[in-house]
Amino acid sequence: MLDISDLCAGYGHGPVVQGVNMKIARGETIALLGPNGAGKSTLLAALSGTLRERSGQVLMDGADLMKMPTHEIVGHGLAQVPEGRRMFAPMSVEDNLRLGTVRLAGRSASTVQERFDYVYKLFPRLAERRTQLTGTLSGGEQQMVAIGRALMSSPRVLLLDEPFLGLAPKVVDEIRRTLNTLRDGGLTMVLVEQKLDIALPFTSRAYVLIKGRVALSEASASLAGRPDLAQLYFDLAKTNS
Ligand SMILES: Nc1ncnc2c1ncn2[C@@H]1O[C@H](COP(=O)(O)OP(=O)(O)OP(=O)(O)O)[C@@H](O)[C@H]1O
Numbered sequence: 001m002l003d004i005s006d007l008c009a010g011y012g013h014g015p016v017v018q019g020v021n022m023k024i025a026r027g028e029t030i031a032l033l034g035p036n037g038a039g040k041s042t043l044l045a046a047l048s049g050t051l052r053e054r055s056g057q058v059l060m061d062g063a064d065l066m067k068m069p070t071h072e073i074v075g076h077g078l079a080q081v082p083e084g085r086r087m088f089a090p091m092s093v094e095d096n097l098r099l100g101t102v103r104l105a106g107r108s109a110s111t112v113q114e115r116f117d118y119v120y121k122l123f124p125r126l127a128e129r130r131t132q133l134t135g136t137l138s139g140g141e142q143q144m145v146a147i148g149r150a151l152m153s154s155p156r157v158l159l160l161d162e163p164f165l166g167l168a169p170k171v172v173d174e175i176r177r178t179l180n181t182l183r184d185g186g187l188t189m190v191l192v193e194q195k196l197d198i199a200l201p202f203t204s205r206a207y208v209l210i211k212g213r214v215a216l217s218e219a220s221a222s223l224a225g226r227p228d229l230a231q232l233y234f235d236l237a238k239t240n241s
Pocket residue numbers: 011016034035036037038039040041042043
């Protein structure tokens with residue numbers, strides 16, 4: 001579904017992501033792991049088109065996302081839940097969700113309503129708070145809005161950048177259950193997550209990024225069996241320096 005070749009990306013002071021190759025099949029769930037500053041968020045931003053300084057090829061079902069502006073990438077079926085949620089605090093839950101309907105422009109009101117119904121069924125808490133200002137929601141509820149907004153565009157690939165960061169265990173469990181439902185429904189997902197006890201059971205495969213390069217690609221179950229991943233990061237960093 002996603003075929004990434006020789007992807008490089010950065011911010012004008014030398015490449016951060018350096019020649020990444022990945023192949024992700026339809027329905028796979030992928031963990032993107034690596035130490036702080038390895039380039040995981042940069043890689044997701046390059047895929048979703050929010051970072052334009054990039055080169056290489058990103059094919060999604062054969063179409064090159066590198067040639068599309070961001071809204072067309074969303075229209076093609078790839079959506080991102082960015083790190084830090086990026087909510088519009090003075091807007092209601094419903095209006096924030098509506099921002100995710102760009103892909104549905106020109107479609108009937110009932111199609112848009114179906115997406116609202118879908119998201120509200122996944123996150124009943126958002127249905128209860130649909131008129132509440134997003135800035136007054138708890139961190140967990142805001143993360144639900146961020147995920148819901150991405151789902152409003154009916155994505156076929158969902159990129160999630162540390163969606164559990166700073167959340168209490170109870171709400172982490174609640175959001176995990178929803179992501180499990182999406183995974184079991186066949187949605188292709190890429191999850192950036194520091195906590196391995198969350199990332200590895202959720203995913204089928206993992207890529208470890210070190211200094212902007214893929215240092216390891218392995219089945220998540222087999223990676224989970226390694227006794228000390230911090231040491232592995234250290235060893236991989238040494239071999240890749
Ligand atoms: N907007 C930006 N402008 C300039 N440099 C940036 C920007 N965003 C990230 N970087 C730099 O790019 C490098 C990779 O950062 P990135 O956030 O992609 O890493 P990461 O693996 O996601 O790390 P973390 O787990 O800490 O979020 C870092 O050196 C960072 O300082």
